[in-house]
Amino acid sequence: MRKIFLKEWLLAFGSIVTIGGIAAWACAGDPLPEYGVSAFAPEAFVDSSYSPFFLSEQNYYQINYDVPAENRFRQENITEWNQYTGNKVSRQALERLLYTATPDNLDSLASREPDWAKWQSVEKDRAKKSLEYLRLAKRSEQYTNPPVADWWDQEKKPAFDSTTVTSFRNAWVKLLETEKDPFLQERCFFQVVRACFFQRDYPGALRYYQKRATDFHEGSLYYRTMSYAAGAAYKQKDFALSNYLYSRVFEGSMTLRIPAHYSFHPQEESDWNKTLSLCRNAREKTVLWQMLGIFYGDEYRSMREIYSLDPKSPKTDILLVRWINKFEQASKYFSTDDYRTMEGFDIPDSTRLKGIRQIADAGNTASPWLWQLVYGYGELLSHKPALAKTYIDRAASRAPATPLAQAQVRLLQVAVTLDNAAAITPQLEQQLLPQLKWLLSLQNSDLPSLRFEDLQLTIRRKIAGLYKRQGIPTKAECFNHEPAFFKDSVFVNNLEQFLNNPKANNYEAFCKIISSVSPEMIREYKAILATYRNDLPRAMSLMQTVEAKETFLYGNPFNGRINDCHDCDHQAKQKISYSKAGFLAALQEMEKQVSAGNDVFNNARLIGNAFYNITHFGNARKFYECRIIGQDIYVVEGIDSAYFATLTEMGYAEKYYRLAMEAANTPEQKAQITFLLAKCERNRWFLQEKEPPVDFIAWKGFRDLKEKYANTRYYQEVLRECGWFRTWAGKPPLASGNR
Amino acid sequence: MLKRNLLLNIIVFLYCGCTPGVTPEQAFYYWKTTYDTGPAENNALARPGVKSLYLRFFDVDHFPGTEGPVPRGRIQFNAALPAGKEIIPVIFITNRTFLSASDSIADYLPGRVWKLIKQTAAANKIKISEIQIDCDWTQATKKRYFKFLSNLNLLSRINISATIRLHQVKYRKETGVPPVSKGMLMYYNMGTIDASANNSIFDPAIAARYTGNLNEYPLPLDLALPIFGWGIQIRNGEVVQLLNKMERSDLAGDSGFATSADNRQIARHPGFHHGYYFQQGDAIKWETVTPEALLAVPEQLAKHGAGKFGKIVFYDLDAINLNRYEENFFERVAAGFR
Known part of the structure; x- marks a missing residue:
């Protein structure tokens, strides 16, 4: 595929044109492989002298731009x-x-x-x-x-x-x-x-x-x-x-x-045919066909031409592997979400796959096992696992003894075994166990060319899917983390037991190793959930047992601003820094004071702020960040539906703000709580299903504030700091904006 | 508001010398690396309404992984330039040149560009009094590009115009207005190059979406219209490549192509044609701009209160393009802007 060619034309025209369907690489910063999504390493089967021509998004595989020339010879x-x-x-x-x-x-x-x-x-x-x-x-x-030359000085x-x-x-x-x-x-x-x-x-x-x-x-x-x-x-x-x-x-x-x-x-068919006629023998023709296949991306045609000229020619190897690498890009077999596929490659249709089978069956190529392997893999990608098994096993018996080739075959065989299974039985578990252990070990293998990541992910997701269907969510979770599972407290307890089980058999022990969730993570998760239920004793006792108790929150979680500004809170100097455990202790202390009737206004207000801040809207998102819930969630849409309700719940904040309101004596105090309640209303309003047609409305808090507390100093502060309120109250906007 | 527009129109009117009731002068872009004109091009240039030639002198690009911006494709001459016509050098600068640079590019690049322009002009005995910079800048490169233009102006003391693309008109607030004396509105490449039935070069419906505020544009404008065409090679609904400087008629006699129901040419067999390789079943979608489409432009633009252009410039001067239009076509188009 001459993609670089296309870019040159775009430059020449200097236009606003956009192209549909050209390779869309993921954003900069993501080191995605140049070969897109793949589980088939050309290095295993094609002579390394052809490696620049392996399928790649770059101009030349692992080289990109060919920088000549002074030292070439x-x-x-x-x-x-x-x-x-x-x-x-x-x-x-x-x-x-x-x-x-x-x-x-x-x-x-x-x-x-x-x-x-x-x-x-x-x-x-x-x-x-x-x-x-x-x-x-x-x-x-x-x-x-x-x-x-000095490019810029033509005279020199x-x-x-x-x-x-x-x-x-x-x-x-x-x-x-x-x-x-x-x-x-x-x-x-x-x-x-x-x-x-x-x-x-x-x-x-x-x-x-x-x-x-x-x-x-x-x-x-x-x-x-x-x-x-x-x-x-x-x-x-x-x-x-x-x-x-x-x-x-x-x-x-x-x-x-x-x-x-x-x-x-070549320019026209006439000179191409003439080029062929200049060849002194069939072998020279195979070179030409090979070049055409690589350079002009017509691998299938070229392989067939070479095969008819000389069935034993090894020149088809690179074409065959490029062909299957392209097939991988178009296949929906790999369940990757992160845009690893190279786009813009024609989908080899089933006719061509049949054509490859023909040659594989004829068995008269130099490496019949390669044709069998490619064909089998093609059928695996086409969701025909039985057929895939036949051919891949056939290929396995005659594949070269090199470590990479053997690993490549074994990799495909693991996928084949799994795809041929209707369900996961204890027998299958034992059969798969050595293979799965081997797959895991590949992270540290000395076979850098082996492309196992995409297939490994796919296998894990498939196994998880099977367990899920069979009603074994604990094992499913071990193979593929699924946030939705964790909504169910029964599941959470079962998982914790499973992961803590000292009597695990060899397969279960393996599941424990590969699980991305550990018993400690579960305890932290439970501690966090307990906090959101205001069950502080439970939260504190669980939090004590995890390392995250020492994790410090950015900013003061008891701070309540007129204008939410997490960065401001995080950058402000803090007299006291709160760890997760420290935060809970302080919160509990304040609740005790409220129950005892001491300084209820302030304590209740601070508790209200705390419950506000540990939601998505507040400055203490760090409190809930953990492996299970997730982290660095910048938009509400990023919160998994499993935790959405919890992380956006305004109820506890409102409850304590209202307690503070009851205990408030002065108009200043009441004004403040009124506005804090308005913020809670606003947050609920943000969470509506349908996007509202206006940016804001007159919440009850706004109305109360204006009607009852317009004479307070706090009212003036709100006018200065809250642009929406200011607009609604009918004041002209401030010169420098309302922030 | 009204007052401002009136004032603006007067300024534009005075600056660009466009007088209502007078046909704007015509011009052509020449965009090949070697200046090599034949009878068709020379005749087009010789028309009385044609007063200038926009000649691409060189491109500037910064190839990723290399040291810095370099000039590319400097013009060579195989034929004589037309006598009595103003030659306006055009320098095409890729956006990535500014994107991958530091702010200092605005300090060092103008000198280099200006020097190379002067050298090229001197070596070929070309007198210049105006230059044009063609760069599809974005919000990210706006600051550097505009600084580059100001510095180039300070250094050269010559009139500079800049190309303005449709999205830069519509999103003027975001992309800004370059600090030049005049703009060249590129009224083409409006759509996406894809397998659909659209015409990516010229689509009045799409253009209308971008020109609503054209009459507010604060620079006097010339208008660049497309007379080029190309083929788009399509395979399985995806674009393979552009077939440039090729015409449908190039394959007319070729039995290797059949015509499909939607008037595309389909390769019957795999093979090479005009240096391009076609797999069996590849389709070619041809895009050109019909004379009727261009003749309708003045009316379309007038709808937006626009239509005061100093010059009507055609992209690009090439026998293949010229053969699609009659000899007096270009002045007819320009006359529509009277």
């Missing part, structure tokens, strides 16, 4: 020179001479290299010719490796013109004609073709190439030369020849494989 170049000197001149010395020396200091540097001097004493002629070659090659870098761009290159070309042609040593000859040949290319004499480049190409062996320089010939053909619009040569490079040279891939560009 460094190592192999040094190797070849080292071999030429019969390993007499070390790699380090060669690296200095080849890459650091200039045309002018080359001779003196060489003479100071002991290796070189020693070699020279034995091979005087070769050494002399080598230096001659290198000197000219380095001077040629004027046009082959010009200094990096070094201008090498045709005449400069021409004189170099002539020098290289002359050297090529006189040089007898095959190693140096090949290098001169490369330089000649390259000089023609830079001179823009494309016919010349091709002429030289075609005249002498067969004189040289197929080493690294051979393909570099061929690439220039391919480029020259392209410039002359001889696409047939160009693409044929690029396919030869793609096949023959590892270092040039990626450039050959992105230079490959």
Whole structure:
């Protein structure tokens, strides 16, 4: 899929256009894998030389942008020179001479290299010719490796013109004609073709190439030369020849494989067919089909073409695996919620899956087990587990013995076993147990390429689903946390017992390990729920048994502002900081005072504030944050329905505000409570099902405040701080806003 | 309110030199990397109503993972520029150039851009008295982009216009108004490129949703209209790629394509055409802008009290595009804005 292509067109048009259906990656900050959702690692089955072409959202798998070129050939170049000197001149010395020396200091540097001097004493002629070659090659870098341009200053761009290159070309042609040593000859040949290319004499480049190409062996320089010939053909619009040569490079040279891939560009069926006709044998055709399949995303067509040319060709491997990786993106098999799939891939239809089965059944490919495995996996993704089992088991018996391949097969077999089960029985539990343990161990495996996360999640959710259907919610919860379960206190107690059971059998012990909820988390959860029921003794005794008792609340939970501002409360200096346990203790103390009739107004008001603050609307959300309920819930919609009522309950706040009201003596006190009650009304109003057509209405608290307490100082404060009240009371807005 | 509008209209009227009752002058955008015009383009430029050519000099982009913004696709010349027409260099800057930069980009980029503009102009003996910056800025890049424009203006002391897209008109309060002397309203690319029956290039219904407050726009405006088209390659209801500078007629004789009920071309076989690869069953949805659609624009815009444009500029100058319209078409469109 040429997605990068599309982006370039968008840039060229500079428009407001949006594209529907192009890969939608999740937001920045999420390190999602470049291969989308997957449980099938290409690394297990495809030769690593093809790894840049594994399916990826990036341009090249694990590489993204191919950053060439200065060092692309460094190592192999040094190797070849080292071999030429019969390993007499070390790699380090060669690296200095080849890459650091200039045309002018080359001779003196060489003479100071002991290796070189020693070699020279034995091979005087070769050494002399080598230096001659290198000197000219380095001077040629004027046009082959010009200094990096200052993009922004076109005048500073070094201008090498045709005449400069021409004189170099002539020098290289002359050297090529006189040089007898095959190693140096090949290098001169490369330089000649390259000089023609830079001179823009494309016919010349091709002429030289075609005249002498067969004189040289197929080493690294051979393909570099061929690439220039391919480029020259392209410039002359001889696409047939160009693409044929690029396919030869793609096949023959590892270092040039990626450039050959992105230079490959058939234009019309006519030149594509001509390219095919240039092939000397079937094998060369398979390369072309492979390139088409990878580059133009038509893996299925290509695999079939290659299969008909040569059933045993391993060139189908990468295509087959890319195909199944694409299938994974479109499949609904994985129950991931976090947009891991790459979009924009055509859904391979069942016809194609059948086509793959045909080839798998024929059994005459080089790796029949790979076709069986892919087909079986395809049927697993298509929810045909029985068929999947047949083929995956068949493949398992002949898959390679490498750790990764074996792990890959085993991974799929776990899914197959589960999918073939109608229910979870004790027997199945025992059968699955070693597999599940193995799955869990993969977190720490030394097989980084194994793609197990998505499948593991899916398996866990499936198992949980089965348990749920079978009425075993405790085990379901162990495999997949479900907040709704925790609404039921019977469930909560059962789970706690299950997790605390010392007589657990081996399977149950495993469930305990994988459960994301621990007995301690349950105790904390119960403590929190008890608080919301105002059962403080129970809350406190439970809270004492958990670490979270030491968790400090941000801000003062007893603070009640006119204008709710959690950040303000969190940033304000606090004389006393309250931990969860400390908060409960203080709350209990205040309730005791209220019962005893001491300073009821203040105590009741503070208790009311506390119950207000531990709801979603208050500054003490930290109080309820725990594994079971959740945390960092910024919007009301984020609260799981299981806890929604509890976390938005205004009842206790209102109860204590009313107690405070009864105990209030002064108008100031009454005004304050009136407004605090208005806030509770407002919060209830926010929670309506249907979104109200206006931002606010005249709550009873507003009306009471205006009617009865308009003369208080507090009234003035409210006017200043509450914009809605101010608007409703008919006052003009404050200059700087009402905040 | 009324008074303000009147004052604004007077300013606009004076500034852009548009006089009611006079056909606005016409112009073309040239957007290829090599200036290489043939008879069709030269004839279009030679029309008396055409006074200027908006010539893309280069793009500026910041490729992710690289050091900084770089110029790309600097214009090369294979043909002579038209005599007697004003050449207005256009620099296209990607939004991500500003997005991934620090605020200092507004300090260093103007100098670089201006220098390269001057070099390109000098090297090709082009006299310039105005330049245009084309950038689809957003709220996130507004500050840097606008600062860039002010600094460019201070440095170059030349008239600068900026492209204004429809969403920047509608959401003027959020995206702001660039500090330039004139805007170029890009009246195209209105919809989503997708497999539906819509026309993503030109859709008056969509445009109407964006131009309600057009007459309040505080800059004098020229109008850019589309004369381009493209094919959209579709597979299984998803867009594969845009087929640019291709026409339906390019595949007319090709038996490899059938025509579907909804007038799309469907590939009968997999294969290569015009450098694009088609899988069997791929569909091509062609989008162009009909002459009738363009001739209706003056009336559409007049509905919003808009329609005072200094110039009517056509995107883009290319034989493939020009062949769809008659020779005098462009002045006819402009005449509608009298």
